[in-house]
Amino acid sequence: MPLDARPLAIAIMGPTASGKTAFALDVAERVGGEIVSVDSALVYRGLDIGAAKPTIDEQARAPHHLLDVRDPWQPYSAAEFAEDARRALDGIVARGRMPILAGGTGLYFQAVLDGLAAMPAADAVLRADIAVQAQARGWRALHAELAQVDPAAAARIHATDPQRIQRALEVYRLTGKPISAWQQEARGARLPFRVLKLVLAPADRAVLHERIARRFDAMLEQGFLDEVRHLRALPSMQMVAAPLELPAVRAVGYRQAWEYLDGQGSAADFRERAIAATRQLAKRQLTWLRGGLDARWFDPATDRARLDAALGLFLPAS
Structure with missing residues (x-):
C-alpha cells in the first residue's frame, strides 16, 4: 500500500474558554509550528480583550495567521476565510513548518477542511431589509418564519443566532430554495x-x-469596556447605520457591552447577560463538535498524557 504523502496539519477545536490558545502555543513550540486562527471574532482589528485574542507575547512565541484581517465594519465570509486559510497553510508547509489550526468557529473549520457548497452572494439590500424586520419583530419571530420555509436549517440554528438566521432567510428569499438544500x-x-x-x-x-x-x-479588569468605547468612537464605525447588525459587534460579549453602553441595564446585568451569552455560544460549539465523526475528545485538565500520546502517534518520528 503506498504511503500517504499528504502534508500533515493539526486542528485544535473546542468551546470557548476551553484552553485552546494555550495548548496550541505549547504544540507549536514543541513541533515547530505556525498557528492559523479559526475564529470569526479574531479576524477583526480592535476585537482584542473581549475576543481573547492572543497577546503580543503569545504571538511572539509562534507565528500566527488570520488575526486582524478586517476592520470591524467590513464583511468577511466563510468562503474568504477558507481561501485565506488554505493559502496560509500552503505557505507554512512550504517553509517546512507544521500548520496548527486552532479556534472555535465551526463554520470556518468546515469551510477550510471540507469546502463549502456554492451559495448565492450576499445581497446588501435584502440583508438590510431583514435587519429592519428583526428590529420590528425580533429575531425569534424571524426564526419561526425560517422554521416554516426551512425546518432543517431552523433545527440547527438557534433562535438567538441572528447572523445565521439572516443568512438562511436571505438565501431562501433570493433563490426560493432553502439553505439546507444548498448545503x-x-x-x-x-x-x-x-x-x-x-x-x-x-x-x-x-x-x-x-x-x-x-x-x-478578567476581561473586565483588563479594560474590555474601554475597548468597546474605543470601537464605538471610530469615525468609520459611527458612520454605520445599524452597528449592532455587524458580525463584529454581534460577537459574544461585544453585543452585550454595546447595549450596556447604550444605556441598557446595570453593570451587573451586563455581566450576567454576557456570561450567559458566552455559555450559550459554548453549548452551540459543543453541539457542532459532536456532529463530527473523526475528532478525538480530551479534557484539558486531566488528559494531557493522552493528548501527548495522540500527538506522538501522529507526528513523524524525528
Missing part, C-alpha cells in the same frame, strides 16, 4: 492534508461555565 449539494474540494483533529472540552460542564465566568471578569 447538501456538492462542496468544494476537501483540504488535501492529513489532519489530526483534537477537541478540548472539560468533561464537567460546570467547570467550563466557571472558566467562562472567570475569564470574562
Whole structure:
C-alpha cells in the first residue's frame, strides 16, 4: 500500500474558554509550528480583550495567521476565510513548518477542511431589509418564519443566532430554495492534508461555565469596556447605520457591552447577560463538535498524557 504523502496539519477545536490558545502555543513550540486562527471574532482589528485574542507575547512565541484581517465594519465570509486559510497553510508547509489550526468557529473549520457548497452572494439590500424586520419583530419571530420555509436549517440554528438566521432567510428569499438544500449539494474540494483533529472540552460542564465566568471578569479588569468605547468612537464605525447588525459587534460579549453602553441595564446585568451569552455560544460549539465523526475528545485538565500520546502517534518520528 503506498504511503500517504499528504502534508500533515493539526486542528485544535473546542468551546470557548476551553484552553485552546494555550495548548496550541505549547504544540507549536514543541513541533515547530505556525498557528492559523479559526475564529470569526479574531479576524477583526480592535476585537482584542473581549475576543481573547492572543497577546503580543503569545504571538511572539509562534507565528500566527488570520488575526486582524478586517476592520470591524467590513464583511468577511466563510468562503474568504477558507481561501485565506488554505493559502496560509500552503505557505507554512512550504517553509517546512507544521500548520496548527486552532479556534472555535465551526463554520470556518468546515469551510477550510471540507469546502463549502456554492451559495448565492450576499445581497446588501435584502440583508438590510431583514435587519429592519428583526428590529420590528425580533429575531425569534424571524426564526419561526425560517422554521416554516426551512425546518432543517431552523433545527440547527438557534433562535438567538441572528447572523445565521439572516443568512438562511436571505438565501431562501433570493433563490426560493432553502439553505439546507444548498448545503447538501456538492462542496468544494476537501483540504488535501492529513489532519489530526483534537477537541478540548472539560468533561464537567460546570467547570467550563466557571472558566467562562472567570475569564470574562478578567476581561473586565483588563479594560474590555474601554475597548468597546474605543470601537464605538471610530469615525468609520459611527458612520454605520445599524452597528449592532455587524458580525463584529454581534460577537459574544461585544453585543452585550454595546447595549450596556447604550444605556441598557446595570453593570451587573451586563455581566450576567454576557456570561450567559458566552455559555450559550459554548453549548452551540459543543453541539457542532459532536456532529463530527473523526475528532478525538480530551479534557484539558486531566488528559494531557493522552493528548501527548495522540500527538506522538501522529507526528513523524524525528
